[in-house]
Amino acid sequence: MNKLKKLLVTAGSFVLCAVTIFTLFKFSPFPAFNRFKSHEYSRSFYDRNNELLQVTSVDGGIRREYTPLKNIPDELVKAALKAEDENFYFHSGLDLFAVVRAFFQNLTNRRRVSGASTISMQLARMISPSPERNFTAKIKDTLNAFRLEARLSKKQILELYMNNLPFGNNVEGFTSAAKYFFDKELTELNLAEMYCLAVIPRRPGLYNPAINPEENGNAAWKLYKESRKKIEWNEDAFLLAAELAEEKKWPFYFPHLVNEILKEEKNTKIKLTVDLQIQKFAEFELKSALENIKGARINNAALLLIENSSGNVLAWVGSNDWFDEEYSGQIDGVKVPNQMGSSMKPFLYAMAMDEGLIKPNTILPDIPLEFGSDKIYFPLNFNNRFNGPVRSRMALASSLNVPAVYLLDKIGVEPYYHKLLDLGFNSLLNDGLRADLGLALGAGEVTLEELTNAFSVFANDGIYKPLVLEINSDEKNLAVKENEIEYDEDFYADDDILDQVEKLLPGQKRIYSRNAARIIADILSDKSARVSGFGFTQTFETKYPSMFKTGTANQYQNIVALGSTPSYTIGVWMGNFNGNTVVGKTGSSLPAYVAKKVLDFVTEYNFEEFKKPLGYVREKICSLSGMKAGENCPNTIWEYIPEKDVDENKFDECSWHHRNEDGKTITIYPAEFQKWFSSENFAGTLDYNSSPLKILSPKDGGIFYKYESGNGQEEKIQVEVIGGLDVNEKVLKVFYDDEEFTVERPFSFEIPVELGRHNLTVQFGQESESINFTVE
Numbered sequence: 001m002n003k004l005k006k007l008l009v010t011a012g013s014f015v016l017c018a019v020t021i022f023t024l025f026k027f028s029p030f031p032a033f034n035r036f037k038s039h040e041y042s043r044s045f046y047d048r049n050n051e052l053l054q055v056t057s058v059d060g061g062i063r064r065e066y067t068p069l070k071n072i073p074d075e076l077v078k079a080a081l082k083a084e085d086e087n088f089y090f091h092s093g094l095d096l097f098a099v100v101r102a103f104f105q106n107l108t109n110r111r112r113v114s115g116a117s118t119i120s121m122q123l124a125r126m127i128s129p130s131p132e133r134n135f136t137a138k139i140k141d142t143l144n145a146f147r148l149e150a151r152l153s154k155k156q157i158l159e160l161y162m163n164n165l166p167f168g169n170n171v172e173g174f175t176s177a178a179k180y181f182f183d184k185e186l187t188e189l190n191l192a193e194m195y196c197l198a199v200i201p202r203r204p205g206l207y208n209p210a211i212n213p214e215e216n217g218n219a220a221w222k223l224y225k226e227s228r229k230k231i232e233w234n235e236d237a238f239l240l241a242a243e244l245a246e247e248k249k250w251p252f253y254f255p256h257l258v259n260e261i262l263k264e265e266k267n268t269k270i271k272l273t274v275d276l277q278i279q280k281f282a283e284f285e286l287k288s289a290l291e292n293i294k295g296a297r298i299n300n301a302a303l304l305l306i307e308n309s310s311g312n313v314l315a316w317v318g319s320n321d322w323f324d325e326e327y328s329g330q331i332d333g334v335k336v337p338n339q340m341g342s343s344m345k346p347f348l349y350a351m352a353m354d355e356g357l358i359k360p361n362t363i364l365p366d367i368p369l370e371f372g373s374d375k376i377y378f379p380l381n382f383n384n385r386f387n388g389p390v391r392s393r394m395a396l397a398s399s400l401n402v403p404a405v406y407l408l409d410k411i412g413v414e415p416y417y418h419k420l421l422d423l424g425f426n427s428l429l430n431d432g433l434r435a436d437l438g439l440a441l442g443a444g445e446v447t448l449e450e451l452t453n454a455f456s457v458f459a460n461d462g463i464y465k466p467l468v469l470e471i472n473s474d475e476k477n478l479a480v481k482e483n484e485i486e487y488d489e490d491f492y493a494d495d496d497i498l499d500q501v502e503k504l505l506p507g508q509k510r511i512y513s514r515n516a517a518r519i520i521a522d523i524l525s526d527k528s529a530r531v532s533g534f535g536f537t538q539t540f541e542t543k544y545p546s547m548f549k550t551g552t553a554n555q556y557q558n559i560v561a562l563g564s565t566p567s568y569t570i571g572v573w574m575g576n577f578n579g580n581t582v583v584g585k586t587g588s589s590l591p592a593y594v595a596k597k598v599l600d601f602v603t604e605y606n607f608e609e610f611k612k613p614l615g616y617v618r619e620k621i622c623s624l625s626g627m628k629a630g631e632n633c634p635n636t637i638w639e640y641i642p643e644k645d646v647d648e649n650k651f652d653e654c655s656w657h658h659r660n661e662d663g664k665t666i667t668i669y670p671a672e673f674q675k676w677f678s679s680e681n682f683a684g685t686l687d688y689n690s691s692p693l694k695i696l697s698p699k700d701g702g703i704f705y706k707y708e709s710g711n712g713q714e715e716k717i718q719v720e721v722i723g724g725l726d727v728n729e730k731v732l733k734v735f736y737d738d739e740e741f742t743v744e745r746p747f748s749f750e751i752p753v754e755l756g757r758h759n760l761t762v763q764f765g766q767e768s769e770s771i772n773f774t775v776e
């Protein structure tokens with residue numbers, strides 16, 4: 001064998017050996033590393049102004065955020081390498097030079113000075129910790145370091161190291177450490193702070209700058225001097241940086257919202273649309289309000305504030321106190337479905353406008369009426385009184401019940417239900433239809449989130465915009481800006497054309513016409529129209545244009561207030577998560593009070609007006625009949641009337657007010673107000689012959705359920721008949737099964753209740769009407 005051949009064989013076996021070892025290191029099972037790779041990192045949340053809101057804790061209390069190496073400042077990486085492993089890029093897991101140096105240092109000093117652990121070895125120890133730091137542990141770390149070096153690139157090792165290095169105090173990785181000690185992001189650190197941080201992991205107790213600033217500062221200064229030839233900073237800078245370090249109390253804002261987002265969002269750094277300053281103010285106001293009415297047994301509250309133009313959420317308060325276990329503070333009140341009562345009425349009125357059923361001056365009946373056929377529905381008002389004929393504006397602003405049910409009966413429950421689904425009321429999908437005509441009075445259960453967002457359509461010209469919680473990229477914000485292009489309204493008078501010009505974003509859709517939305521906004525911002533529904537109008541007084549709608553449901557189980565300015569929409573809910581009833585009326589104006597306070601806070605300098613409906617003119621109308629004001633009308637007001645109606649003479653003068661021979665004003669009510677009229681003592685008359693003959697109750701096809709009253713009184717069915725156009729006829733002929741009798745005006749009478757199917761026929765001159773009903 002010649003020398004060359006020998007050499008080749010030797011070299012060959014070396015290569016083979018190296019490849020075998022490498023393969024072993026690379027492919028031998030390493031379960032601890034697999035576990036480590038999938039371990040959790042903290043997620044950090046910021047508000048729109050980059051205020052830190054939360055860093056979530058992982059593994060039972062550790063803050064450990066992840067920052068890719070390319071986003072870590074070079075100087076910080078340099079400091080970390082200098083501190084722990086300056087030959088990192090030149091060894092393969094074990095730094096032989098450092099081992100020899102450490103061996104001699106330890107020999108001469110008789111104590112451990114330099115560990116000689118490479119970054120790969122330290123990472124190996126983080127991945128698979130040993131209980132003791134002895135020679136065997138060192139061997140294990142070294143072998144595991146080789147395995148890491150075989151599996152990962154140098155950069156990958158360094159990145160894992162920078163993000164997992166323990167700093168004590170349950171803080172791991174430089175990102176969280178920078179926040180914990182300096183209240184800064186990595187990119188905000190100055191050079192001295194970087195070196196102060198870099199020395200901590202060596203001895204987290206001794207070098208904690210918040211506890212031993214001098215030790216930390218000196219070590220940092222020493223490390224800095226060693227790291228370069230040209231010294232540009234002086235010692236004081238390092239001592240000062242250490243001196244200013246503090247142990248941070250981790251912030252805990254927006255607990256409910258963060259909890260919600262954690263369910264879906266997987267990003268480690270999340271910027272929310274919210275504003276911490278507004279949130280703090282809202283939380284304070286809500287807390288004070290609850291404090292003020294302790295006796296009323298209201299223990300929970302929730303609040304949501306939205307920016308109209310973007311759908312951005314600015315404030316989200318889920319409960320009075322997250323940590324309050326007695327009242328389930330961790331429940332998110334923004335997401336809990338509740339009956340929201342009258343606060344739902346504007347959605348119905350807007351639809352009635354778009355269906356052509358009403359204009360602001362249209363008269364609606366607020367009189368005792370029955371609705372439905374198989375399920376008889378008899379709505380009562382807030383104060384159990386009826387107002388007779390009311391203009392639509394008054395009916396909505398004063399939140400009257402009968403007119404609302406009357407409108408829903410006309411529109412139909414199902415079409416309205418689908419309109420509500422369009423508006424985003426997904427909670428109604430469960431059993432919203434079961435509420436039937438009660439939907440008019442807010443009997444379906446919806447969340448404050450759905451309600452507040454839906455309410456913003458009125459300030460948004462009838463367009464629904466999905467809520468936005470996160471600021472994802474600059475693109476999205478640009479798109480929102482583009483959406484706010486100024487345009488000439490008259491030129492785009494048609495909604496369809498306007499929607500194309502405005503370029504609705506994904507998820508945005510038109511729900512109501514621009515005019516319906518603007519008229520609703522006008523009505524709900526009309527302070528004078530609210531009078532008959534509420535005594536307290538002061539709550540709604542603002543220095544800027546604003547609209548409000550309140551609601552209570554289930555004997556004050558839930559009280560809610562909605563408010564909008566042209567820029568913002570707010571919803572405030574108060575009640576109890578356990579469904580307990582609030583005591584009496586106490587506090588029913590409280591949500592509105594808080595809503596107004598928060599709107600005051602955000603609207604300081606912006607006094608933008610609500611937009612006026614297009615193609616409408618302000619005309620003087622009779623405040624009772626809603627018709628064009630005549631010379632006999634005692635009270636008149638200004639109202640929006642379609643310009644077209646005025647031009648085409650469809651805007652008639654008041655026919656209710658007349659003057660008798662004595663010169664006194666008399667009021668003649670239309671026939672449909674008969675029952676209400678006969679129960680009140682008015683100085684007026686009723687125009688009995690103003691409509692065709694009609695049986696108002698019972699309803700055709702209705703079913704009555706007979707029950708024993710117990711006090712011996714016989715049950716009766718109330719019959720109500722109106723109209724009859726023949727002015728010369730005086731009596732009504734009634735045929736009830738086999739019986740026959742006559743009735744005089746007003747045609748309001750009772751018939752006995754008997755089991756079975758019945759026929760009722762009435763006749764007035766040439767007119768007649770017939771119905772059937774059943775008693776079971």
Ligand SMILES: [Zn+2]
Nearest residue numbers: 622633654657
């Ligand atoms: Zn009049």
